[in-house]
Amino acid sequence: MTQPLQQFLQQLINGLSIGAIYALIAVGYTMVYGVLRLINFAHGDVYMIGAMTGFYASTRWFHLDQPSWLGFFLVLICSMLVCGTLGYFIEMFAYRPLRNQPRIVSLITAIAVSMLLEFGGQAKWMFGPDPKAFPDLIPGVEISPDLLHVGQIVIGKVDTLIFAVTLVMMFGLRYVVRETKMGLALRAVSYRFDTASLMGVNVNRVISFTFVLGSVMAATAGVLVGLRSPKVDPLMGLLPGLKAFIAAVLGGIGDIGGAVAGGLLLGITEAMVVSYFPRGSQYRDGVAFFVLIAILVVKPSGLFGRAAIDKV
Amino acid sequence: MELMMQTDSLPRARFWWLSFIHNLWVPIIVVGLICISRHFEFADRPGPYVMHVAMIAAINIILAVSLQLINGVSGQFSLGHAGFMAVGAYLAGYATYIFAPWNFDPNADYPDPRQLFANPGGTLACFVALAVVAVIACGLIAGLFLLIRQTRKIFSALPLILISLLIAWVVIDARAAADSQTVPAGCIWSRGAIGLVNLYGGILQHSQPASLWLSALLPDSWHKPATLIVAIMGGGIAAAAAALIVGIPTLRLRGDYLAIATLGFAEIIRNIIVTIPALGAATGLSVNVYATKPSPADHIFEAFYISPWIFGAAAVTYILVRRLARSSIGKAIRTVRDDEIAAAAMGIDPTHHRVIAFVTGAFFAGVAGALYVHLDGYLNTNSFSFMRSIEIVVMVTLGGMESLAGAAIAAVALTTIPELLDNAGHFFPAALTSQAHWLADNRFVVYALLVLLIMIARAKLKGAFWKSSRRTPRPIGQK
Numbered sequence: 001m002t003q004p005l006q007q008f009l010q011q012l013i014n015g016l017s018i019g020a021i022y023a024l025i026a027v028g029y030t031m032v033y034g035v036l037r038l039i040n041f042a043h044g045d046v047y048m049i050g051a052m053t054g055f056y057a058s059t060r061w062f063h064l065d066q067p068s069w070l071g072f073f074l075v076l077i078c079s080m081l082v083c084g085t086l087g088y089f090i091e092m093f094a095y096r097p098l099r100n101q102p103r104i105v106s107l108i109t110a111i112a113v114s115m116l117l118e119f120g121g122q123a124k125w126m127f128g129p130d131p132k133a134f135p136d137l138i139p140g141v142e143i144s145p146d147l148l149h150v151g152q153i154v155i156g157k158v159d160t161l162i163f164a165v166t167l168v169m170m171f172g173l174r175y176v177v178r179e180t181k182m183g184l185a186l187r188a189v190s191y192r193f194d195t196a197s198l199m200g201v202n203v204n205r206v207i208s209f210t211f212v213l214g215s216v217m218a219a220t221a222g223v224l225v226g227l228r229s230p231k232v233d234p235l236m237g238l239l240p241g242l243k244a245f246i247a248a249v250l251g252g253i254g255d256i257g258g259a260v261a262g263g264l265l266l267g268i269t270e271a272m273v274v275s276y277f278p279r280g281s282q283y284r285d286g287v288a289f290f291v292l293i294a295i296l297v298v299k300p301s302g303l304f305g306r307a308a309i310d311k312v
Numbered sequence: 313m314e315l316m317m318q319t320d321s322l323p324r325a326r327f328w329w330l331s332f333i334h335n336l337w338v339p340i341i342v343v344g345l346i347c348i349s350r351h352f353e354f355a356d357r358p359g360p361y362v363m364h365v366a367m368i369a370a371i372n373i374i375l376a377v378s379l380q381l382i383n384g385v386s387g388q389f390s391l392g393h394a395g396f397m398a399v400g401a402y403l404a405g406y407a408t409y410i411f412a413p414w415n416f417d418p419n420a421d422y423p424d425p426r427q428l429f430a431n432p433g434g435t436l437a438c439f440v441a442l443a444v445v446a447v448i449a450c451g452l453i454a455g456l457f458l459l460i461r462q463t464r465k466i467f468s469a470l471p472l473i474l475i476s477l478l479i480a481w482v483v484i485d486a487r488a489a490a491d492s493q494t495v496p497a498g499c500i501w502s503r504g505a506i507g508l509v510n511l512y513g514g515i516l517q518h519s520q521p522a523s524l525w526l527s528a529l530l531p532d533s534w535h536k537p538a539t540l541i542v543a544i545m546g547g548g549i550a551a552a553a554a555a556l557i558v559g560i561p562t563l564r565l566r567g568d569y570l571a572i573a574t575l576g577f578a579e580i581i582r583n584i585i586v587t588i589p590a591l592g593a594a595t596g597l598s599v600n601v602y603a604t605k606p607s608p609a610d611h612i613f614e615a616f617y618i619s620p621w622i623f624g625a626a627a628v629t630y631i632l633v634r635r636l637a638r639s640s641i642g643k644a645i646r647t648v649r650d651d652e653i654a655a656a657a658m659g660i661d662p663t664h665h666r667v668i669a670f671v672t673g674a675f676f677a678g679v680a681g682a683l684y685v686h687l688d689g690y691l692n693t694n695s696f697s698f699m700r701s702i703e704i705v706v707m708v709t710l711g712g713m714e715s716l717a718g719a720a721i722a723a724v725a726l727t728t729i730p731e732l733l734d735n736a737g738h739f740f741p742a743a744l745t746s747q748a749h750w751l752a753d754n755r756f757v758v759y760a761l762l763v764l765l766i767m768i769a770r771a772k773l774k775g776a777f778w779k780s781s782r783r784t785p786r787p788i789g790q791k
Binding site for chain 2: 039094097098100101103104105107108109111112113115116118119120122123124238242245246249276277278279282283285286289290292293296297298300
């Protein structure tokens with residue numbers, strides 16, 4: 001393989017690994033937007049709570065000194081439980097009282113919830129502002145982090161795991177949304193809120209379920225990112241949260257498949273810009289926002305979304 | 313426009329100046345701040361600490377009132393106010409920084425080095441040169457995009473393809489230029505960028521005699537105030553221009569999309585600043601504060617020479633924004649907020665009025681940034697992060713939607729209360745000091761809870777307090 005091709009493929013792999021994380025978070029944004037037409041700003045912080053729970057579960061609660069698969073799944077499930085509960089209570093206490101309010105009001109509330117989680121997390125009585133070293137949970141990573149070499153291309157164990165777990169979660173989500181009764185109700189509510197409630201769908205339960213589902217996906221992303229980058233801190237959710245939102249908009253907000261595609265596309269774009277643009281790492285965050293502005297100006301409904309018509 | 317002409321042709325009321333009494337809310341707060349800050353000194357705080365807090369409070373008044381114009385009066389939701397503040401602060405700081413003494417050869421023989429510390433003509437020339445370069449660059453880019461847009465007549469997907477190709481070309485161009493020592497002749501984009509930078513430098517250099525002549529026209533004692541005025545106005549106008557550029561693509565968007573787009577632009581502005589070495593890049597910019605303050609050579613101990621400017625600017629901002637909000641243009645802006653389609657049917661151009669509110673708000677944010685930089689003397693992009701924008705949004709929200717006085721009061725409260733809690737030993741019994749310190753440490757948690765509770769209470773206790781609009785027009789015939 002030639003050198004440029006190798007570099008390109010390596011960056012593609014890096015991009016897919018970041019993009020999978022974005023996709024997991026973006027799914028939560030897009031489902032909540034689809035059901036409530038609300039940008040859940042706090043979603044990025046739910047992801048932070050997921051990573052933090054992973055840290056505390058592995059070091060303080062279960063004392064996982066040796067990396068093991070059992071420990072990894074234990075931490076993952078623990079983190080999912082905590083975040084699912086958190087998502088349920090956020091919806092119940094912050095968003096449910098404001099459901100009939102203008103969208104700006106719920107947006108401000110979402111920002112307030114996000115602030116509460118971020119600054120509450122930074123407080124000394126919660127996590128504290130200092131970054132924490134996420135432990136190794138996967139056996140064999142500290143011996144050699146690489147799974148296999150194809151020519152000069154390195155495929156890391158953690159990257160493979162991230163991709164595999166994301167794939168499993170996405171197929172699980174697809175099953176839930178397409179095949180179960182709750183999924184049918186979810187689609188009905190996102191299609192037409194009032195009509196769904198007339199048809200006997202318990203809208204409150206469906207919305208709670210959406211939040212729990214999105215938070216569980218975010219918790220997975222949090223634990224996976226803890227494996228990938230060794231430091232977790234209370235403000236880690238801010239930027240990935242915004243970027244996942246961008247991914248959701250890129251794919252067409254409200255569309256689950258679009259969110260996944262948008263997340264992967266954004267991850268790949270970022271990796272490419274970092275590697276190909278001169279001094280590219282400086283532009284890593286700017287590029288994501290540039291993509292957002294470009295998509296909002298050119299096609300606000302996103303790549304796969306349908307254009308909504310404003311009715312008088 | 314029709315509305316405006318109609319009110320202009322009306323005869324002016326006899327006691328029109330009485331209307332200024334309505335505008336006195338914030339001047340009263342500002343005078344209060346000055347009085348308080350003059351008379352309080354803490355033994356354990358070095359220097360006029362209270363005065364410093366009061367000045368930060370006044371800067372926050374400017375920011376909150378101008379954001380209230382965008383968020384409350386005009387009904388757009390901007391999350392990027394700190395970005396416009398950054399534009400104003402950086403350009404105002406830079407325009408005085410390049411005349412800092414350490415930028416000149418210390419061995420050179422200048423008639424009076426203090427003249428160089430404050431060079432109003434030079435600062436003006438710097439802004440003019442920046443404006444020329446910006447107009448050329450934006451004009452070329454806009455022309456190119458309009459040209460590309462025309463190609464959709466040939467094939468509907470052609471503009472998208474051409475823009476993608478253009479971006480790829482620019483990337484390849486920049487990469488080739490970065491890889492080689494000398495810029496190759498083929499890299500027209502890099503050469504163009506270098507040419508614009510050279511043009512800027514050339515204008516600055518060749519206008520030096522003119523700018524020195526301009527400075528010499530003013531008496532010596534006017535140099536520093538004049539520099540400050542030029543820097544403030546330049547920072548404000550630069551922020552307004554940035555808002556115009558930002559507004560053209562984004563003000564088509566509504567509600568939450570607009571919020572995210574403004575947030576994105578603020579982050580892009582921050583990202584661009586970090587990549588420019590002349591603006592200090594990631595390490596920050598140490599600004600030449602002696603351009604506006606008495607220098608040590610003057611042997612005047614007046615650390616807060618800038619305070620009247622800041623307090624004055626807060627009062628003037630409030631009065632101007634309030635006048636605008638109460639004028640016929642302000643009525644039109646609110647009409648667009650309440651019902652865009654109805655407003656358009658009445659002959660009010662929605663986009664035009666949205667842009668007026670957005671650009672005016674950004675102008676004052678730039679003014680606040682320019683004042684902030686000359687107060688603090690040091691700039692870092694971390695001061696203008698998303699969190700700063702959120703802080704201003706919290707002020708506006710706590711103040712109540714559409715209420716300018718509320719925003720100003722909330723700005724003062726949110727600035728001073730943490731400081732009061734920090735110095736709790738001076739105000740509270742000793743038993744409460746530790747609780748006060750705890751509250752000061754966790755103030756952002758408290759803000760978040762307050763905003764959350766206010767939002768929920770607004771929804772639950774409708775009309776009980778913080779009404780969304782004070783003078784709701786009643787339909788005709790209804791009591």
